[in-house]
Amino acid sequence: MPPQLRWLKWLVAAMGVAMIACFVVLMIALVIRLNADPLPLPERISLPDGESARAFTQGSDWFAVVTDADRILIYNRATGSLRQTVEIE
Template structure:
């Protein structure tokens, strides 16, 4: 007898809030799945060539390393830039640095 009567005017608002919370949960779960999928794809990709994987000519050592879409280059201590093909790993060009 001390209970207040239920207010039917709040029922549409409660239903709206339930749907909003459900939609937000679905969006968050989908975002988490996309994030995990992106990490899996990224971590399973072929590794980029790094300076320790590059075969340099005898007697030179790498000072700097840079890369493009289909090539990578190593600056050596002998003031030369060695440009390699990314697909084959073959030396394609040698550029001397004049001082």
């Protein structure tokens, strides 16, 4: 077997091992991320009585909380005050 072909054989084998290792690392990272606890709401946001958060998102100057009562509560990021309430039908 020519030396160039032997080198190519080892290169292809090493690349295959590297791809398999990267795939395993990616799957482990995905499992760890999906099993992580959800991020808590910021301390300055207080939900109305009887409401619990189902989802949370944020923009450049606002926070939004989707509640179990199918309402979206939009808060001002700077002051933490309730800016708008949207009812989901």
